[in-house]
Amino acid sequence: MSIKKVAQLAGVSTATVSRYLNNPEQVKERTRLKVQSAIDETGYAPNTLARNFRRGRTSLIVVVLPTVGDPFLENVMRGIWRVADEQGYSILIRDTQSNSHEFDEYTDMVFSKQADGILLLASISPFEEPTGKPKASNKAHPPIVLGLESVTAELNQFPSVRVDNVAAAADGTHYLIQLGHQRIGFIAGKRNSLLTHDREKGYRKAMRKAKLSVASGWVVEGEQTLEGARRATRRLLSHKERPTAIFCANDEMALGAIHEIKNAGLKVPEDISVIGFDDIRYAEIMDPPLTTIAQPAEEIGERTMRRLCQAIEGSDGDSEAEIVPHKLIVRKSTANAPR
Known part of the structure; x- marks a missing residue:
């Protein structure tokens, strides 16, 4: 199925369909709905790889965890995966329980823009060497969103999602x-x-x-x-x-x-x-x-991933922390103080 057929069915030009696929925010909502309806009806599958190449995108997100197997972060990852799948991103998981070579490799990946963005769920900074010294680099960094508190002053420039x-x-x-x-x-x-x-x-x-x-x-x-x-x-x-x-x-x-x-x-x-x-x-x-x-772990995962998608598209300039609600769950491990 061709893009021309989609355009004919939607009653728009092929340029409008292309604009919708590459920069949907530049297309009016009513037109977006018509184009998407035509895509759904025809089963048109755009060449995502080629489109991303033209846009300088990789469709790859790096998620940095303190360790693999943390039960809380497993729930956060469920939310991340859900939105990543919805938005067409693949996930590369890296953990910081590693030797210095692997850490340097991760840091280089951040600054060499081998991925579209970084979700940081570990208490480390890509601006520091493993020794804690500032990392000297003049490379641009991809968009970064934190799923926890900023651990250095440099990270305050990036958005975060967390509880208080x-x-x-x-x-x-x-x-x-x-x-x-x-x-x-x-x-x-x-x-x-x-x-x-x-x-x-x-x-x-x-x-x-x-x-x-x-x-x-x-x-x-x-x-x-x-x-x-x-x-x-x-x-x-x-x-x-x-x-x-x-x-x-x-x-x-x-x-x-x-x-x-x-x-x-x-x-x-x-x-x-x-x-x-x-x-x-x-x-x-x-x-x-x-x-x-x-903590609403899956919600934190979803919100961090959505904010990263916005940052990649250049539409999230807000570096303020997004605070999600916590809740006290009372069960059987607490009772009145013994007399």
Whole structure:
């Protein structure tokens, strides 16, 4: 089926059909509907590869993750894939759990424009070497959208989609305080992460608002892993002022905390309440089911991908963060403070 047939059926010129396929924003809405209807009726399949070549496009998006297999980011990826498929993009996934050579290869890819854009879901900056030193480069970069907080000042120029981690962590801590807990421990993620910083900030903000002190040793790094959280929990349980509740900066660490509390012969939530963050897919089937702060992961994925598509088309000049709502999900891992 030819473009000429589509034009005849839509009652427009072949130039208008071509303009619709290459720059739809330049075509009036009524005309767009007529052309798309004709395309649907004829089954016309435009040569996307050739069209992208003419436009200097690759139809490839690079998604940078901290690691492959993170349960929360798996949900974010579902939203990204959905919009990418809808918009005709392929996805190349790169993770930052790699050696320095692979990291340099990724950085070079950003600055050499081998892709149309970057979705950054890891706490790294393409403007820095693995050592943290600024990366010297005069190459242009493709559009970048963040699915998390900016980790460097340079990244503030790019749009982002995220929850308000300070407010979310404050809400979770406030809920524990409402249950009567005064000794509340916090298992943080990696110390060099802005996400960790913001969630700890929210925890401390709620404690301060309630005029509750945070004892030395109540904030422990859990490395954002199950095993790291188990080690952190052992430290909290050995504290002379053992917390009656533990707020974990993600659900995987909450699972590790629950395991370690049980190993110590204690019960959740009768002896110690536990709250997580993210509401990953197995949070509700933990034993006990986990109280957590839910993020709309798939929505974050969809919105980041849509904003990247807009940036690629040159229609998203807004670098402001787009804040999506969080929600406290109360389950069985939290209860009133023990008397």
